[in-house]
Amino acid sequence: MSRxxxxxxxxxxxxxxxRRQEELAxxxxxxxxxxRIDRASDDPAxxxxxxxxxxxxxxxxxxxxxxxxxxxxxxxxxxSIGHAVDLVQTARETLVEAGNGALNASDRALxxxxxxxLKGQLLSVANAExxxxxxxxxxxxxxxxxxxxxxxxxxxxxxxxxxxxSLSEDLPMAVDGEALWLKARTxxxxxxxxxxxxxxxxxxxxxxxxxxxxxxxxTDGQRYEVTFDTPTRYSVNLIDSDGSSTPxxxxxxxxHDYASGTPIAGLPGMSVNITGTxxxxxxxxxxxxxxxxxxxxxxxxxxxxxxxxxxxxxxAGDRAQAVNRGLRDIDxxxxxxxxGRSHAGETLNQMDGLDERAQTRVLLDKGxxxxxxxxxxxxxxxxxxxxxxxxxxxxxxxxxxRKISLFDYISN
Amino acid sequence: xxxxxxxxxxxxxMFAAQTQLSTTSxxxxxxxVEGYSRQTAKLTTVAGRSTxxxxxxxxxxxxxxxxxxxxxxxxxxxxTQAQAAADNTRMGMLTQLEDGYALGEQGLGQAASKLxxxxxxxxxxxxxxxxxxxALSAAESLASRFxxxxxxxxxxxxxxxxxxxxxxxxxxxxxxxxxxxxxxxxGTGNATDQPNDLLDQRDQLIAQLSEHIEVNRVDxxxxxxKSDGSVSLFVGGGQPLVxxxxxxxxxxxxxxxxxxxxxxxxxLNGSERELTSRSIGGGSMSGLLQFQNEDxxxxxxxxxxxxxxxxxxxxxxxxxxxxxxxAVGQSLLSVGDxxxxxxxxxxxxxxxxxxxxxxxxxVAGQGSQLQASDYTLQRDPADSTRYxxxxxxxxxxxxxxxxxxxxxxxxxxxxxxxxxxxxRFLLEPVSAAASSTTVAITDPRQLAAAxxxxxxxxxxxxLLMQNLAKATSIDGKTFSxxxxxxxxxxGVRVQRATSxxxxxxxxxTLNKTQLVSETGVNLEEEAAHLLQYQQSYQAAAKxxxxxxxxxxxxxxxxx
Numbered sequence: 018m019s020r021x022x023x024x025x026x027x028x029x030x031x032x033x034x035x036r037r038q039e040e041l042a043x044x045x046x047x048x049x050x051x052x053r054i055d056r057a058s059d060d061p062a063x064x065x066x067x068x069x070x071x072x073x074x075x076x077x078x079x080x081x082x083x084x085x086x087x088x089x090x091x092x093x094x095x096x097s098i099g100h101a102v103d104l105v106q107t108a109r110e111t112l113v114e115a116g117n118g119a120l121n122a123s124d125r126a127l128x129x130x131x132x133x134x135l136k137g138q139l140l141s142v143a144n145a146e147x148x149x150x151x152x153x154x155x156x157x158x159x160x161x162x163x164x165x166x167x168x169x170x171x172x173x174x175x176x177x178x179x180x181x182x183s184l185s186e187d188l189p190m191a192v193d194g195e196a197l198w199l200k201a202r203t204x205x206x207x208x209x210x211x212x213x214x215x216x217x218x219x220x221x222x223x224x225x226x227x228x229x230x231x232x233x234x235x236t237d238g239q240r241y242e243v244t245f246d247t248p249t250r251y252s253v254n255l256i257d258s259d260g261s262s263t264p265x266x267x268x269x270x271x272x273h274d275y276a277s278g279t280p281i282a283g284l285p286g287m288s289v290n291i292t293g294t295x296x297x298x299x300x301x302x303x304x305x306x307x308x309x310x311x312x313x314x315x316x317x318x319x320x321x322x323x324x325x326x327x328x329x330x331x332x333a334g335d336r337a338q339a340v341n342r343g344l345r346d347i348d349x350x351x352x353x354x355x356x357g358r359s360h361a362g363e364t365l366n367q368m369d370g371l372d373e374r375a376q377t378r379v380l381l382d383k384g385x386x387x388x389x390x391x392x393x394x395x396x397x398x399x400x401x402x403x404x405x406x407x408x409x410x411x412x413x414x415x416x417x418x419r420k421i422s423l424f425d426y427i428s429n
Numbered sequence: 430x431x432x433x434x435x436x437x438x439x440x441x442x443m444f445a446a447q448t449q450l451s452t453t454s455x456x457x458x459x460x461x462v463e464g465y466s467r468q469t470a471k472l473t474t475v476a477g478r479s480t481x482x483x484x485x486x487x488x489x490x491x492x493x494x495x496x497x498x499x500x501x502x503x504x505x506x507x508x509t510q511a512q513a514a515a516d517n518t519r520m521g522m523l524t525q526l527e528d529g530y531a532l533g534e535q536g537l538g539q540a541a542s543k544l545x546x547x548x549x550x551x552x553x554x555x556x557x558x559x560x561x562x563x564a565l566s567a568a569e570s571l572a573s574r575f576x577x578x579x580x581x582x583x584x585x586x587x588x589x590x591x592x593x594x595x596x597x598x599x600x601x602x603x604x605x606x607x608x609x610x611x612x613x614x615x616g617t618g619n620a621t622d623q624p625n626d627l628l629d630q631r632d633q634l635i636a637q638l639s640e641h642i643e644v645n646r647v648d649x650x651x652x653x654x655k656s657d658g659s660v661s662l663f664v665g666g667g668q669p670l671v672x673x674x675x676x677x678x679x680x681x682x683x684x685x686x687x688x689x690x691x692x693x694x695x696x697l698n699g700s701e702r703e704l705t706s707r708s709i710g711g712g713s714m715s716g717l718l719q720f721q722n723e724d725x726x727x728x729x730x731x732x733x734x735x736x737x738x739x740x741x742x743x744x745x746x747x748x749x750x751x752x753x754x755x756a757v758g759q760s761l762l763s764v765g766d767x768x769x770x771x772x773x774x775x776x777x778x779x780x781x782x783x784x785x786x787x788x789x790x791x792v793a794g795q796g797s798q799l800q801a802s803d804y805t806l807q808r809d810p811a812d813s814t815r816y817x818x819x820x821x822x823x824x825x826x827x828x829x830x831x832x833x834x835x836x837x838x839x840x841x842x843x844x845x846x847x848x849x850x851x852x853r854f855l856l857e858p859v860s861a862a863a864s865s866t867t868v869a870i871t872d873p874r875q876l877a878a879a880x881x882x883x884x885x886x887x888x889x890x891x892l893l894m895q896n897l898a899k900a901t902s903i904d905g906k907t908f909s910x911x912x913x914x915x916x917x918x919x920g921v922r923v924q925r926a927t928s929x930x931x932x933x934x935x936x937x938t939l940n941k942t943q944l945v946s947e948t949g950v951n952l953e954e955e956a957a958h959l960l961q962y963q964q965s966y967q968a969a970a971k972x973x974x975x976x977x978x979x980x981x982x983x984x985x986x987x988x
Contacts, residue, residue, distance in 0.1 A: 022949025024461045025942065056527050058927065061920030064532055065913040071533060072542045072909030076898060079546030086553035149554060157880075157887045176887060182553050184892045190553055390533070423956035 030415050037408040044401040053392040060389070067389040074382035077375045080183065084375065086149075087188035088368050094153040094192045095361040097145040102354050104142065108135045108316060109347045115323055116340040118333065125336075129324030136316045140164055140171060143198050154194025156180065163194050164313075171313035173199055186371055189364060192357065201310035201353035205345055208235060209306050210289055212338060215296035219334030220245075220277075222301045224345035225289035232286030240304035241265065241284060245295045249275050253283050293334045310353075315346035435976040438488030442969030445472055448491045449962040453955050460950040464633025467497040467950050468625055496625035498632075502944040504646065506937075507636055511643035511711030513937035516930035518716030522585060523724055523923045529581025530919060537578065538912035540571040541739065545898035545908075551878045552891040556753065561873030568761060572866040575736045575764075579864025582729050589721045590691040593681035596641050596714050597693070603638045604662065604676035607631060611649075611659035612674040618651065618658035635662065638670075642679070643711035649673050665708030668695040679704075685773040686805075686855050690721055724922060726803065726860075730822065731915050733765075733859035734801040735903060736866050738911075740764045741796025742902035743894070750877030750890025758877025758890065765865035767791055767839060772853040776846070784846035787854045791839045797902045798838030804856040806841060808848045816843065818856070 047053060057064045114120075115128045143164045147153050155163040156175040163175035173195045182188035203209040210222045222243075227233065235241065238258030245251045252272040253265045264271035266283050273282040278292045281301075289303060322331050322339035331339070452470040459465040471494065475487030533539065547564035554560050610631045617624060638644055644662040651657035662671040670677055677695050684690040693714065694701040706718035740762035747758035767790065771783030778784040787806055791799065802822035809815040809828055818827045818836050827836050832843045839858040870876070880889030903911040 019946045020949070020951050020954065022942075022945035023952040024463075025945045025949055027461075029938065029942070054532070056923075057530065057532065057916045057920030058524075058527060058923035059920070061917040061924060064920055065917035067533065068536065068538045068913040068916055069909060071536075072538055072898070072913075075539065075542035075546055079549040079895070082546075083549050083553045149557065151554065151556075157889070180888055181892060182888070183549070184896050190888065386533075423953045427956060427960065 027419075030418075034408075034411055034415055037404070037411050041401070041404045041408050044397070044404045047392050048394070048397045048401055051392050051394070052390055053397075054390045063389040067386045070382040070385035070389070074379055074386070077378045077382065080186065080375045081372070081379070083182040083188050084186075084368055084372055087182045087190055088365065088372075089149075090147045090151065090153050090190050091192075091361050091365050091368070093145060093147045095358060095365060097142050097153065098197070098354050098358040098361065101139055101142045102351060102358065104135050104139050105312065105347055105351050105354065108132055109344065109351070111135070112319060112340055112343045112347065115319070116337070116344075122330070125323045129320045132316055132320050132323070136313055136320070139198075139312060139316075140166060143171075143194060151191065152194075153191055154197060155191050156193050156195060157191070164198065166313075170317055171199075171311065187364060187367060188371075192361065196308075197353065197357040198313070199311040200308045201312065201346075201349045202306045202308050203310045203346075203349070204304075204306040206349055206352065207233070207306050208287060208303050210301065210303050212299070212301045214299040214301075214334070216329065216332070218296040218299050219293035219332055219337070220291055220295040220299055220301075221293055221334050221338035221341060223290040223292070223341060225287055225303070227286060228288045229286045234285050235287075235303070235305055237305050237307075240302050243281055243291070243301040243303070245275065245297055245299040246272070247297050248295045251275050251281075251291075251295075253281065293337065310346055310349055312347075312350040315343060315350060318346075319343035434485075434487075435979065436973060438486075439969050439973035439976055441475065441488045441490055442972060443966060445470070445489045445491050446962050446966035446969050448494070450959065450966065452494055453958045453962060456950045457952065457955045457959075460952055460955070464629055464636060465950065466625065466629050466632075466948040469495050469497065471495050493622050494625065496623060496628060497948045498628070499944060499947050502940065502947065503632060503636075506940045506944045507639040507646075508643065508711065509933065509937040509940045510636065511639040511715075513711075513930070513933040514640040514713045515643075515711045515716035515719070516926065516933045518713040519720045519724070520923070520926040520930040522589070522717065522720040523926045525588075526581065526585055526724065526728055527919060527923050529578045529585075530916060531574070532916065536912070536916075537571070537574045537735070538909050538916075540567070540574045541908045541912070542898065543567045544571050544743075545895050548878070548891045548894035551876065552888040552895060555878045555888045555891060558873060561753075561876050561878075564876055565868065565870070565873050568868045572762060572868050575732070575863045575866035578732055579729075579736070579862075579866070582725060582732065583864050586689060586721065586725055589717050589725070590681065593691045593693065593714060593717055596717075597679045597681045600638060600641050600670070600679045600714075601676070603634050603641075604670045604679075607634050607638070607660075607662065607671050608674050608676040610634070611671070614658040615649075615674070616651075616658060618648075618656035631660070635660075638662070639712060641712045642670075642709060642714045644670060664695065665704045665710065668702045668704060669697070670695065683773075686853055687770055687803075688773075689770075690726075691718075693718070727801070727822070728919070729860040729863075730801040730803060731918070733857075733862040734799055735908070735911055735915065736762075736764045736863040737791060737859045738796040738799055738903040739908055740862075740866070741791070741793065741799075742897055742900060745794045745796070746890070746894050746897055747877050749881055749893065751879040751881060751887070752877045753874040753879075756875075756877075757881075759875060760869045761876075763865075763867045763869040764862040766861070767859070768857040768861045770855040770857070772855070775852045775854075776849045778846065783852070783854075785843060785848040785852050785854075786845035787841055787843050787856070789839050789841045789856050789858060791858055792835060795835075795838040797904070799859055800837045800904060801859065802837075803860055804836070804858070806854040806856055807852060808850055810850070813847075813850075816841070816848070 046055070054060050054064050054067065111128055111131050115125060143154050144162050145153050152163050152175070157178045157180045161174060163173060164171050165174050175194060177193060177195045179189045179193040180191040182190040205224045205226065207227050208225065210225055212220070212222050214220060240256050242254050242256055243251050244254070250272060254271065255263045255265050257263065266285070271283060275291070275295060277294070278290055280288045280290055284303065287303070291301060319339050322336055325331055448470045449472075452468050456467055471492045473490050473492040475490045477484035477486040530536070544564070544567040547560075547567040550560045551564055610627060613627060614624065614631065635644065635646060642664055644664055647661045647663065648656045649659045649661055659673045660671070661669060661673060663669050664679070670679060677697055680694050680696055680701070681691045682694055682701070684692045692706070693704040693709070695704065706715070706722050709715040709718065743762050744760040747761045750758040752758055769787050769789055771787070775783040775785065800820060800822065802820050804821060805819045807817050809817040809830070812829060816830045816832070816834070818830060818841070819825070820827075820837065830836065833840055837858070841856065878891035879887030898909070899907060901907055906914065
């Protein structure tokens, strides 16, 4: 039989009561806070899991904010380009109108004014803001107006390239305005025609078409020169990048009779017309298209010719060349704008998918964290009531045992 | 048989019963006194005298008053209490340490995530002043969390040092009293009548002492080779705290190699004998030392590593960018400088400083090389012109290092007098960093969001800053991974310490229960004894009454 030391027994009884009480308080605390993990030692692995999930959640919430900003910028860009397309269409109609040979100088000046207005409107579209002070066509540095109309035409002041909002996802914050507005392909997109003619000449060269893409041999740095030896006969030569001249197709057959409005003979894979009355010495060039066509410059060139107040006004050939070239350029600009618009639209479409993915991820992370940290309420309550019962029983038995003592039976 | 002897028997019996009643009463009233041992009046039969009809018993006498004691259980009780005190103290300190690490939204990990995310927001609106301000606030909130956790650690170090000083003075008080009692007990070793209450008092003082620091108890022997009644007490490795009637002071002094930490020495008449923390078996001081030398050192190094590696990667990236005014990005986060401590045993120069000097620098851009550890620097034993660095966390040794060499992302420079073979330096590349983390810039315009070549409002660098969330810049881990790792590491540590404390406490309770079931007072038992001895007293009185009546009868016959 082991002796129970009264004082220690009392002390142990009391301390186990206090422990029960503490457990009960903890169980209650878990219910009140709704958390299973309050400190790392409650469940170290769970706490680490929750930390990782929270970090991932914060990252994805950040992605969603970026996505919102990007969506806004792309929406503005998309609708701005849409508006620009309308303006350029109007300019095209104006040009078609200007091609009418019956117009007099004041009619042409009126059309030139209309084109000037359209150019001004396009400039303000190119400088569109996204509502929070950012220029959507500003490229990488979009804190100041990207397009400025200086003495020599509209210049791009931004940093080329598009501004990404994220390194891991395609979330542009701005469109590469330089590429969109100033870098359409010149000519007809494949080659570019030009003329250097006598002031009296009315001959002009069409934009031309590709007849057989497989037959095209003109490469970067080369150009065809069509030279009028007499007003009725021209020769065709290929000028290479080193300046050397080669007859096309060969020395015996590079010279042809000229008939207005007919294609230049001997150009491989392409069909280009020269129209009007030529003068000996007139030269026409055909070189590969390059990405350097500014919508503003294209309009300026037409405006200059149509609205010219020079003492020797442009003749019909000059005007025809300007209008024809203007139409050609505007078609390229339109194509370029359409590409930009559909790119913005495509980006917006992809954002919907990304949005959904990021939202799912955030939900998943919240779930992971909740699984790790949050208390299963049913379990918490049952845990609490178990502990409560145990505490009650302990209190009751403690007080009952304490009541019994032999001293109570000793009477003197 | 004379009436006289009958009377003597009665009186003796009454005296014996009275002694028993006194002893029982003593037990009853001392039942709640800590360390009191139950006492018993040991009765003995008074040998009979031979008469013509045989031996007639001489009644009862009190031989002595005994103390219920169990030497073995007492020693074991002290040991287990010491272990429980050590474990509980360490657990308590670890719990306080854990309080310094908030979880979830309030935590360090989330503060860093928010800083990274805020650079993503800047990327979306590089010139928006309010977004920049938010990022700066996020950086400030991260820095303040580093500071507050770092300060918790520093405060705990201060608290450990202070507690060790306080406990040392308690210990010295106890050892002084024990030495004094030893003086009173010397010479009582073999006496029949033991000074029970004084022995209890000394046992209790030793028990109290054991809760602070575990001691070995040795009974002193006199010239005759027998116990002289006094005891000597030794701590870790055999340093004496009490030698008979002399006590030696225990002192908490700054550690020789790391003055921020404390160590214990025994002052033997002016010469200080060091107690290594491993040699101290138990007691709350042992728990404090273990917490200081293991848990706190590791916590400081781990937090410091998080702060320095993060600051390094953030600052390195920030310097790649351009701020709103076109200037190169400055350091965004600033952390505490690395520290070097010269050992107190180093060769001294005329001004009393270590003659050899060492400084260390963290290498910018090499933050991912840093490790969560302190280092020891000494001369290479194999080559006196070279140096040897030991990484303390795992004992890795780097030998044959030239002055200025790089180890784990930091470099060291030796100057002053040539280092002697005994010189030691404690290097802390990261440990002291976290508690002085600050944000180094104040103007949101100085956040370098743009790339190096872009105009001020570009976002290329902001994107790269945001991407640092995924960079494995902290000992091969991302910040959130390293932080999660630290949290679970600390949690496991606290969990293990808690379970250690629980098991050693229950072992101590078990031992204590065993001990006091032998030595303690059971009030029911004493109540029963009270009745029993009262009856004995009454019976003895009856004997006396009978003797009286016999005497009266005799007188009436004679009368």
